[in-house]
Amino acid sequence: MSAPAPFEIGIFTFGELTRDAAGKPIDALARTRDILEWARVADQAGLDVFGVGEHHREDFAVSSPAVVLAAAAAQTQQIRLTSTVTVLSSADPVRVFEDFATLDLVSGGRAEITAGRGAYLESFPLFGQRLERYDEYFEDRLGLLLQIRDENPVTWNGTTRPALTDAGVWPRPAQAALPVWLAVGGTPASAARAGRLGLPLYLAILGTPARFAPLAGLYRKSAGQAGRGPGRIGVTSHFYVEETSQGARNTFFPHYSQYIGQNMPRTGRLDRAAFEDWAGPRGALFAGSPAEVVEKILWEHEVLGHTRFLAQVGLGGLSQAATLRSIELLATEVLPAVRAALGR
Template sequence: MSATTPFEIGIFTFGELTRNAAGKPMDAGARTRDILEWARVADEAGLDVFGVGEHHREDFAVSSPAVLLAAAAAQTKRIRLTSTVTVLSSADPVRVFEDFATLDLISGGRAEITAGRGAYLESFPLFGQPLDRYDEYFEDRLELLLRIRAENPVTWNGTTRPPLTDAGIWPRPAQTALPIWAAVGGTRSSAVRAGRLGLPLYLAILGHPEGFGPLAELYRRSAAQAGQMPGRIGVTSHFYVEETSQRAKDTFFPHYSSYIHQNMPRTGRLDRAGFEAWAAPRGALFAGSPAEIVDKILWEHEILGHTRFLAQVGLGGLSQAATLRSIELLATEVLPAVRAALKQ
């Protein structure tokens, strides 16, 4: 890891509209205001990255990351602003680039794109795209997005949208090259693609972290075989921290169990024993004291060599006060300890 690229820690959200015990979902307007407050607090506390994801469902508040990130840009000063993710398969790369270039200008060069295929499929029928061309759409549109970043005007011919001939794409971003990350849920082909293209990589770790070590190595090997310099690796994980381990787990368990039940129903209902196993030192869930969070980040760093950690916050209807305190502890207790351990 370069001395000019310290280990980065940030937060992200999909803007879940968790239902309460009566089945009533959170209010989308209130949720949006809460998310913007998370961005402000993260920026003021010293975190490095703030991200929002994209969904097109009634149980999520965010369908347009660029719009919400632009609002966050207007009330933050230094934190980087990224999509987590932009569902590129069902988006027009020209519009995606224009939106994030505009965000980059608003924020003074703090925008990033995380391109992914998306864990949900609702955007395909919504935008009139056939599901049987799922992979083709992503490959084709990622190629165009990268071409737009590299060239202006751009000439391109693909299979999923009309061709472009000497087309000017405006505005251009403040940064020389708008950062584009690739999101990988665990598939080998996605890691190979990111390595071959030399894109930095996000690993969404929901299973056993050790299982992602070979994927990180495959990514680096694929980059080397393609003559590319491997990009950075980021890790995203579910997260909650309090001053003590027991308080963190007692507070978070009912909310996280509700989150899993509502958002990952195929996993089954999460009981306390399962929660404790996931939050154990070698589990994927980051829930505990600052010291426990630091130890787990460093352990994963040994396995993966990642240089960015993004914590998914506010899960399961957790209160705003608890979420903000967790964000502050991540910035003031976890981040400096991780950098100190890595001698940065």
């Protein structure tokens, strides 16, 4: 029997442009340069995965993950490169596959796709799509993406784009099969779909991590009912680490409160008591010392059985120096401790 794969840890970003106290957003040019430096440092420090997500809003710098990841590929050596996420509902699966197959060639076989429906809806009117077909778009286009991955040429007929007949889709990736993960925010049907399809799953943890345990169980049950082996589960969480717990929380609180206020208006800006609760031992926010982060990852692993953890970094206008130090600590203090504890 082969040894289990090592527990993987990485970072990701949406390239958010949180406004400062004067209401001025971070400059998109500066943020893009920051993001590429995060990728270089993560790669050099030994992290496993680097991801960028997709938004089509003025307060985010990244609308094309494949382009940013290709730039990161040219400046890194080992780290895997993934979208977090590709909004497949409003994208052409043929173009998505071509872009990420090209990224795979550029990076020497390090590309992955994370497909999702997206937490925001701005891409639907932008690309001329109707919101009432939200689920239909994703189901239809995910099926085509997976068929393109597994077959070439491809013959396909669906409801959301023109049919394909014996169509070649090029180039093909360096990897034998381009990895496709599904991102789930809390919908049972989405977790069950990933299990039935045999796709690895990301759980975007907000709120209480323990409430996602039934989704992980449903995912594994659905895979078993479909005759598939247990797939991989990844967890994504908001993150900041410093050498001491109090230092991390004092540094991060004003930035994170600003971030939540801007991106989750129904929640509003966090007060300090709510922040401390979210960052507590059973909360979803990772903000503390390396030892605290290790302990929380291991607890979540007991609850969810995940084998990949992606930390969302650079939130709320946090300084570049602080963000880079946090990335380095994640790689040099957290990752080896988690692997040692899990015997991997």
